[in-house]
Amino acid sequence: AQTVTQSQPEMSVQEAETVTLSCTYDTSESDYYLFWYKQPPSRQMILVIRQEAYKQQNATENRFSVNFQKAAKSFSLKISDSQLGDAAMYFCAYRSAKAGGTSYGKLTFGQGTILTVHP
Amino acid sequence: EPEVTQTPSHQVTQMGQEVILRCVPISNHLYFYWYRQILGQKVEFLVSFYNNEISEKSEIFDDQFSVERPDGSNFTLKIRSTKLEDSAMYFCASSPLSGNYGYTFGSGTRLTVV
Numbered sequence: 001a002q003t004v005t006q007s008q009p010e011m012s013v014q015e016a017e018t019v020t021l022s023c024t025y026d027t028s029e030s031d032y033y034l035f036w037y038k039q040p041p042s043r044q045m046i047l048v049i050r051q052e053a054y055k056q057q058n059a060t061e062n063r064f065s066v067n068f069q070k071a072a073k074s075f076s077l078k079i080s081d082s083q084l085g086d087a088a089m090y091f092c093a094y095r096s097a098k099a100g101g102t103s104y105g106k107l108t109f110g111q112g113t114i115l116t117v118h119p
Numbered sequence: 120e121p122e123v124t125q126t127p128s129h130q131v132t133q134m135g136q137e138v139i140l141r142c143v144p145i146s147n148h149l150y151f152y153w154y155r156q157i158l159g160q161k162v163e164f165l166v167s168f169y170n171n172e173i174s175e176k177s178e179i180f181d182d183q184f185s186v187e188r189p190d191g192s193n194f195t196l197k198i199r200s201t202k203l204e205d206s207a208m209y210f211c212a213s214s215p216l217s218g219n220y221g222y223t224f225g226s227g228t229r230l231t232v233v
Contacts, residue, residue: 045224106152106164
């Protein structure tokens with residue numbers, strides 16, 4: 001079974017600074033997808049960024065980028081120019097790409113990292 | 120932008136009562152899911168549903184739980200006899216296909232069992 005680990009329960013950053021949230025995962029599969037979700041106090045789950053494991057290029061979405069290290073099974077999220085609205089819980093998640101596999105379709109989440117942004 | 124709609128947003132129920140949580144997935148999506156998040160903990164997979172049947176379920180999804188797509192638009196989660204430990208946020212999600220799409224999550228139903 002796949003597992004996802006976020007080793008930082010809490011992180012903080014000054015407004016306009018950069019912060020990196022860590023995520024590692026364990027899988028025996030070679031083809032999968034990785035995601036970062038943001039959960040603000042409203043508890044809505046918002047997709048921040050996604051990465052396909054077969055792509056070597058790191059995904060970017062505006063101020064959000066990832067550092068995907070497939071061999072190390074690491075998938076960190078970098079938030080540049082942090083804003084007060086970035087304060088939230090961030091979840092890393094894994095999804096198998098294997099059709100018919102036991103974990104096909106479902107997301108496996110990490111424990112989450114609470115990000116605080118200081119003005 | 121299309122949304123996944125969940126009702127109610129908050130439900131309080133007595134222990135032992137049945138509850139039905141409702142979801143309207145995005146209309147052209149094919150895969151539907153329920154997830155649970157106990158306060159302050161991680162989000163846990165409950166069940167996935169495709170082609171009018173369960174495609175996968177977790178060990179949490181025992182005989183007390185059931186899902187249904189009664190009319191081609193709604194997707195419901197029923198808990199037959201609620202326990203205190205069922206208190207959690209329940210998220211419905213849908214996906215157009217599997218693959219690199221992240222899901223679209225609903226805004227959740229906060230279930231409180233007293």
